[in-house]
Amino acid sequence: MRVSIQWLRELLDVSWVTADIAHRLTMGGIEVEAIEPAAVPFQGVVVGFVKSVMSHPEADKLRIAQVDAGDGVLRTIVCGAANLAEGQKVPLALPGAVLPGDKKISISELRGVRSEGMLCAAAELGLDDGSSGLLMLDADAPVGQDLRAYLQLEDEILSLGITPNRGDALSMLGVARDLYALGAEQLQVPAVLSASAAEWSQLDAAQTAREGDYFVGVDAAARAVCPSYTALWIDGVPARLPDHLRERLRRMGQRCIHPVVDLLNLWMFETGQPLHAFDADKVRGGLCVRWAQAGEVLDALDGRDLALEPDMLVIADTQGPVALAGIIGGRRTSVTDATRSIILEAAFFQPKAIQGRARRLSLQTDAAMRYERGVDYQLAPRLARGVLAQMATLAPVQLRSARAFTLQGSLPLPAEITLRQQRLQRVMGMPYAASEVERVLTRLGLQIRAVPEGWQATVPSHRFDLRIEADLIEEVGRIYGYEQLPAHRPRGILQAASSASTVARRMRDILQARDYHEVITYSFISQEAQKDFVPEADAPALLNPLSADLAVMRASLWPGLLQTLQFNAKRQQERIRIFEMGRIFSAEGQRMVLAGCIAGSADRESWAQTARDVDFFDLKGDVAAMLALWPQTSFEFRVLTSEVSLHPGQAAEILVGGRRVGMLGALHPILADRHDLDKTALFFYLDMEMLEDLDNERHFAPLSPYPALRRDMALVIPDAIAAGTVLAAMRQEASAIVQEIRIFDRYQGEPLLAGTYSLAFAFLLQDRERTLTEVDVQQELERMLTAVKQIGSIELRA
Template identity: 45%
Template sequence: MKFSENWLRELVNPGVDRAELCHRLTMAGLEVEGVEELGRGLDGVLVGEIVECEKHPNADKLRVCKVTIGAEVLQIVCGAPNARLGLKAPVATIGANLPNGIAIKQAALRGVESFGMLCSAKELGIDADASGLMELAADAPTGRALAEYLALPDASIELKMTPNRPDCLGLTGLAYDVAALFGAPLSLPAAAPAPVSGTATRDVRLEAGADCPRYLGRVIEGIDATAVSPLWLVERLRRAGLRPISLVVDITNYVMLELGQPMHAFDNDHLQGAVVVRRATAGETVTLLDGNPATLDPGFLVIADDARALAIAGVMGGFDSRVTTETRNIFFESAHFAPPVIMGRARKLGMHTDASHRFERGVDPALPRVAMERATALLTQIAGGTPGPITEAVLPEHLPQRPAVGLRRARLARVLGMQVPDAEVERILGALGMQVESTADGWKITPPSRRFDIEIEEDLIEEVVRVHGYDRVPTCAPSGQLKLGLPPESVVAASRLREHLVARGYHEAVCYSFVAREWLQRWSQDTGAVALANPLSAELAVMRTALLPGLVEALRHNLNRQQERVRLFESARVFHQGAEGPNETRRLAAVVCGRAQPESWTADKRAVDFFDIKADLESLLALSGKAGAVRFEPLDRPDFHPGRSAAVVVDGVSIGVVGALHPRLAKALDLDQDVYAFEVDFDALAAGRLPSAAELSKFPMVRRDIAVVLPDSTPWSTVQAVVRQAIGEALTGLVVFDQYVGAGLGSGTKSLAIGLILQDSYRTLTDQDADHFVNSAVAALERECGGRLRG
């Protein structure tokens, strides 16, 4: 919302300077986004008239002009293309210093003396137009100071409006807030009905029900469409960021800025029969004012006559029924459209209009008649014409109602933590245009029809405090006893897990929770995916069911930018559709590729492999004390390599996967090197075990090494579990220090060299004890795994 400060001060003058006005507006929730000063530094700039205009004798693109400024005629050399005899334009006299930094001095241009400068609007800091001289009205008083003539200085103030305050998209609505903030009186434009001097009317039919519960139309005959918009109207539009177009259009825009009610004018001679408000038919087309055709569907509301659609309601008028300089009879419309039927319609057509911006947020249903009378009075005052009676079609049962809302004195004090005097509460709410009725415990408030945001008691409390001043609310510490929440010792903090991975050379990534369904299908992870009802795009259509698709995409993005060694991790939530709705699960995932060690003259140059990322995962499990309880079992998943991946099992429960991506998946993802990854359930990973103290054995350890021949398919996790079960508590350590496959062994077998660390807490183990434990382990391996001692 952009407006002229001078225009606002005509409606309500708060008696403070611009800085204070902007500060109070911002503190009241109407954030001032920008202030553009207009008309500073115009001392010495006057209204001039060109009385002679001849070609420069030594330059094709320059003219020598004689310009009168009242008591004096100046010779000025000018290169503007629109310099001509009789034109009135701003003249900067010698000694003036323009806002753009130009100091006006006597000069000679191509041998001809020049005693001033004819100016464009941009050179004066009034507008961005630099195409030629700023053309003033023919009745502009020659010799008058330009600043005085244009009501300068001024400022163009822009507010960043929140969607719940559409009432402030018109200056009268904003004026109510300013009046309440500063206790200043309002001076709103007269709302008296325009005199009706004609009889012409046009029927109106409402066929869209609640979509348009009120529509007003008026025929005005015999206007002069060639009449020029007066300077005051043009300047107010320009300072509000709107380009003047023609008188009729300028008036509708002016009323929209002043009252907040968008309007439209049709050429009445191009309408056939009654005006009808209805839904569009499928495939119906309308050529809009900008000349572009729009193909509609039943979701659009249109203004039509008995022959065709004329305009898209609440968005833009039609080209065929537009007002031109040939128009003599117009049909003004002013209506109330329900916000839901306008929301998103302009965006669907790839546009955004001032009308749709207001209607989709909500416009006061009582404004259409006020706006119609205001526009009629302005038009007949400037362009003449004979206005006919207003034709109104209304569906009262569908008009928005503003029921009374109760405000309790005790509740107001409790929420704000302070007492606001009753007189101040009544002043604030009354100044905002609300009807205030005192009750035993507070007030009964009826909001005005323009305030769609006042529905519950808290809305009224917000109105009181924002006008009274948020800065006046006392700061006080909460009372009561606070309970300290200590994290359980059995849970490893998320920050500790992240810091551990960072210490091992990983970088944390944050990927989108929304992904394309095709991504998940490529990973075979689309089962149970939660689809979004209103996705931003097809690439963000479903919630992720796993972290690895997004994380591998981030890795690929880095590889494509010459990052040869990539190590990324992410801790976030994934989503699955459950019987009672979406379920959220927290996961931790990591991906690696490239060298195992950073490049240096001493580092190993080998590429990362399965055991590197497995070691990283085991180090995380060690933080929670579960390193000894984890098992890695064979994995059969379409997204992981069948021979270089494993399921991660803790206490008999699978908590995730680790390994290399399947070659087919890597090829589909355009990855030309091996990528290793793991993804585990975060809660299972973070669930730690409390450490317990135990006395160290005073007796020596005994080590026995054995070599066992096993089937090649037997995993180490199985061997480890069998040996531990067979020996029991006396086994304090178990290591595999060699593996052999080759000559001397049968096909499909391998030899593992295993070290058994034995110790007792109560006595020294003898050789017989050690031999017994070794025999128990070998017997268990023969029985459970089909193994044998290597000869």
């Protein structure tokens, strides 16, 4: 949301400078993200009057104009603009002027003709308003006046970050109301908003509108979501908006489209109420507000043909939909340069009838953004009157009284909220004087009356976000000032941490010690990302997603980690190690999991070692370090080839007693290519809830006073038998004197036979009660060798 300080001061009597306004808004909960000038610097440009225009004798595309700069001297200007004509008032940059980009204007000669300045387009002055050619000024613009003074360009623009609950702040009036509550001297509400009901016909929605070729109606099934609909047939439209209105629109970040459309946009920016205009001569048989029918299509103004669904509210004539209510109009009835009569629409649509529809159609319009959050349900008829009155000052327009309707049904009832003084004090942590609370609520536009426990407040029609007591407590806190809240030392009862929290903390510590960084990603992801990692996921889809990228609850943490990986990789991060502990979702509920991702260099850059990229075994080592927290549990890493998101040759699942507790592996090459990753990315996850059910208690064992013996054994093993299978067989057969079995070497090649490889095992043997003899050691080794030979054709290596 953009806010012009000049425009704001028309609505608010306030002496604060711009920095004070920005500070108060931010402290009041409306963040000011930026302050910027309304126009880039330029100087030496005045309002010029084109006295005459003639062709250039040496160039077909150039013309020679005699321009009055207000000092009684006609200046010869050579110009190539196609829209240059006699009698116009246009910006004239005099010799010595400096335009944006430090462009200096001097007397020059173009094709043999002396040019004493430059006539300017809007873009050349940094005032791009969507027009082409020279910037046309009003006929009554004072000749010779400095252009910056004429257009009042010494203005500042605030860029506001409006939270989703504050739909009322998506307007100049809404921001002014907040500043008034924050201490501004006086609020100047536009007269049209406080006027009595409109003079034209008002019909209850249950009644039938007037007969004739022009009909306005709200279908019975749609009356609950459209309780107020005003439609005015207006003959005549303005040919052009005055310069100050066009400039006001530009400062709101909008380009000029058509005088009627521009005027309605200005009213929307001022009041927050979206408006729409139909070309009256293109509407067939009148207008009806109804639900869309299966198979209907709207030729939307953005150039697309939108397939409508039965839960979408439309405005239709006898030939079909002409607008998607509260979101976008249609091309068939759009206002064009040929339009001579319009039907002005001012309506209230319930937020629930608009929410989600625009995003479902990949649309985002200013109207939808406001209707989704809730607009003032009492405003539409009054605003229609204001638009008509302003149009009458710009052109000879006429309202067809027989074709003006306001159909009203059951408007929402003002919310009644009880605010308890003790509850306010308890939540905010400080006492508030009754007079101060009443001042805050009154300045916010609420009607209040005292009740024994506090106050009963009636919410104004423009505040859709105030519904419960907690909302009023928040309002009192933010308007009174968050900086006034007392600072207390936190107090609590110290308790021993549960084993579950201790495990989670220790796993975090292990990863952080291995140079991982913890991240937090959204619990919502796109449907496409979900299918990439969990194609059969049954995680819930959101009924009203913020965007298509946040449409479903995540069934895996990997999509969010991949997005974070991409973000860092595109910013030249050569070594990425991240993890997240969070919940994943399914139709059955939610589970806590730990997931991580690594990519890039295996170690930090150092002269002491050769640089290399991470591989599967780097990740496995990190995971194994965490699993060591369960010393009594035997974890099995088994080759995994069926996981759609992992490389079939570099993936494994982690099993305990045949149950999967996690996975790890390299990202599938297809996904890596799709996401433009130029280095291998490896992922893991561990099911925290399953791990927490395992016994991770550590029991002290006295140290043996007897010496330990080490023996090595090399085996030749067929390629089809995994090293883990051999290791598991040895551990199962080993007795208590075998303290450790470790693989320390792997070899493949000559002189071994093709299809085999060699593994070297180190055995550490030690008894707690006596010194082992060579016979003891040899018997233990032979028993383990016999066990592994039963797996397949495994032999001792010579």
